[in-house]
Amino acid sequence: MRKIATILAGLCLTAGAGFASAPAASAATPCPSGAVCIRETDGSILSRNIFYSYGAHNLSNVTGYRVLVNSQTGGAGFQVCFGYNGVNCSEVARETGEYAPYDMTPINSVVLVR
Template sequence: MRNITKLVAGAGLAAGSLLTLTVGATAAQASEAPVTKAAGMTVAGGTYQGCPYGAVCIYPQDKGWNNGQPSNVYWAYGAHKLYNQVGNHFVFNNQSGGAGVWLCKGSGGTDCPSYLGAYVYTNYNLTPINSVNLTR
């Protein structure tokens, strides 16, 4: 199972709260996921941890948020090759609405086992990942 954390507003939560969901968890496990306030996050739609609104950001290996300094920032829809990204990295989708990002094994945005919706981040092992594919 993998934890995915989503920045949320509404649903009875304060703007900028974090909702952590465990992929592969039962409904009971998911409902018990911790909810915490993200430091410095006031509303969805702004820069968060150095990731500009509308972008997808990858942070350096094993550095968490790296003091708000992402190593990779992607703005354009479509597939983008990854180079020298191994081990665990925070990946944050700071796009809006229905815009998502696929983490793909193929270098051209194919064979994509993981998807992150808008305002979602995860700590992900990028060793088998060779591209990210930003979608609407």
Template sequence: MNARTKFGFLVASGTLALGLAASVAAPAAMASTTDTQGCPSGAVCIYPQDAGWNGGHPSNVYYAYGAHNLSNQNGNHYVFNNQTGGATMRTCTGYNGNGCQGYLQAGTYMVKDLTPINSITLQP
């Protein structure tokens, strides 16, 4: 498998060591029907800078659709979309959801330099 290995497949196959999840390159698929890595089902979570999954303790949790401005989010962070029903998330260089790029699909995560990112959006 390549660097975008599906986390759910690894868990199902029983080959995932506890520390491996932090080293899997993103984006990668993860099961998202329950709390995963401390991120509640239905939420988008951002984990502290350079902390991987931070022991299942995200620093920011977002539930509501729409734009969410970020502050003091610099460097690389895990960003996990644990929303359900196919909801997506975008990162945006401007505040209030302006200058958005790409889509992070439900059940996936990415490692992203949030230094130039000033907001995220959650959409159904």
């Protein structure tokens, strides 16, 4: 019995190490539930680009094509805006999930709406 337990423990450690050290190259960081996120070009999401509260969120150093992810619940949406503090904004996007890459260079704020 002890031998079987030792073998199983070894297999678990080996399998766990294999999964931890070899993540998929295309794996993207998930956007937390209830948030709107801006995904970096490498698939990661910086903590400064995760937005939970309704209202305007000014952006800093977000340029180039980025994927926006809406993980809000209850039909909440977001807008991208050319001006700071939610000025000159797009239509409200309410669909959940990832949006096609968008050129964020001229965008200066994101507004979360109910």
